[in-house]
Amino acid sequence: MLSDAHMAEKSxxxxxxxxxxxxxxEYLLDPQVRQIVVVGETATDQVLRMSLAGIDPAIVxxxxxxxxxxxxxxxxxxxxxxxxxxxxxxxxxxGAADMLAKRIEEASHEL
Numbered sequence: 001m002l003s004d005a006h007m008a009e010k011s012x013x014x015x016x017x018x019x020x021x022x023x024x025x026e027y028l029l030d031p032q033v034r035q036i037v038v039v040g041e042t043a044t045d046q047v048l049r050m051s052l053a054g055i056d057p058a059i060v061x062x063x064x065x066x067x068x069x070x071x072x073x074x075x076x077x078x079x080x081x082x083x084x085x086x087x088x089x090x091x092x093x094x095g096a097a098d099m100l101a102k103r104i105e106e107a108s109h110e111l
Contacts, residue, residue: 017042020045025055026054028055029054035074037061038062038063039065047062066096073103083097083100
C-alpha cells in the first residue's frame, strides 16, 4: 500500500519511483515471507522491483484495490501479517487492517 500520489500533480499519477531502487526489497527474500500482495499507484513498479530483487513471482500478487488485496491474502497457517504503507495513507491502511481482521474472524467462525 505504498504510493507517492500525495506528491503528484494528479492523484492518479505517480511522479517519482526512484525510491523503490533505494529501498531494500532484498529483505523480502527471507523464506518466512510466503506471500506479498501489492496495491496502489506504484504496485506495477513494485512488482518490477521485486523481480529485480530476485523475489519469486509466484509469491507476489498485484491487486487493483484494497478490498481485492485483502481478499487475496492467504492467511491459512500464517501467524503474522504485515501491512506496509506510506504515512500519507494511514487511514487507508487502518481500514485495510480492519477488513483483514474481520475476514480472519469470520473465517475462524466457519471452522
